[in-house]
Amino acid sequence: MATQIVMDHTGDGRHFFDQTDPEGLARAERRFRKLTGQGFTAATRTPSGDLNIVRTFDPTADELFYPRLVGG
Incomplete structure (x- = not known):
């Protein structure tokens, strides 16, 4: 089972x-x-815990989605 x-x-x-x-x-x-x-950044975690940005859907990956940062 995978998670987004x-x-x-x-x-x-x-x-x-x-x-x-x-x-x-x-x-x-x-x-x-x-x-x-919508501008979210998709990323997966490497075995060492670092984030790896992903640009295409991978059905085997647990993905994290981060919203676009807004300054002001």
């Missing part, structure tokens, strides 16, 4: 999906495209 963690102003939301379920996989990919299209 979405960080926003309310904290974080977790979306779990089974990579072998076509419907769940399609929802996860749509979520990836929607969030990155």
Whole structure:
């Protein structure tokens, strides 16, 4: 089971999906495209704990989504 963690102003939301379920996989990919299209940065953690930016959906990765930073 893979997880997409979405960080926003309310904290974080977790979306779990089974990579072998076509419907769940399609929802996860749509979520990836929607969030990155809205300016969220998608990243995965390396085994050492560092973040690695990702630009394409990987159904086997646990992904973190960070909102665009806004200055002011």
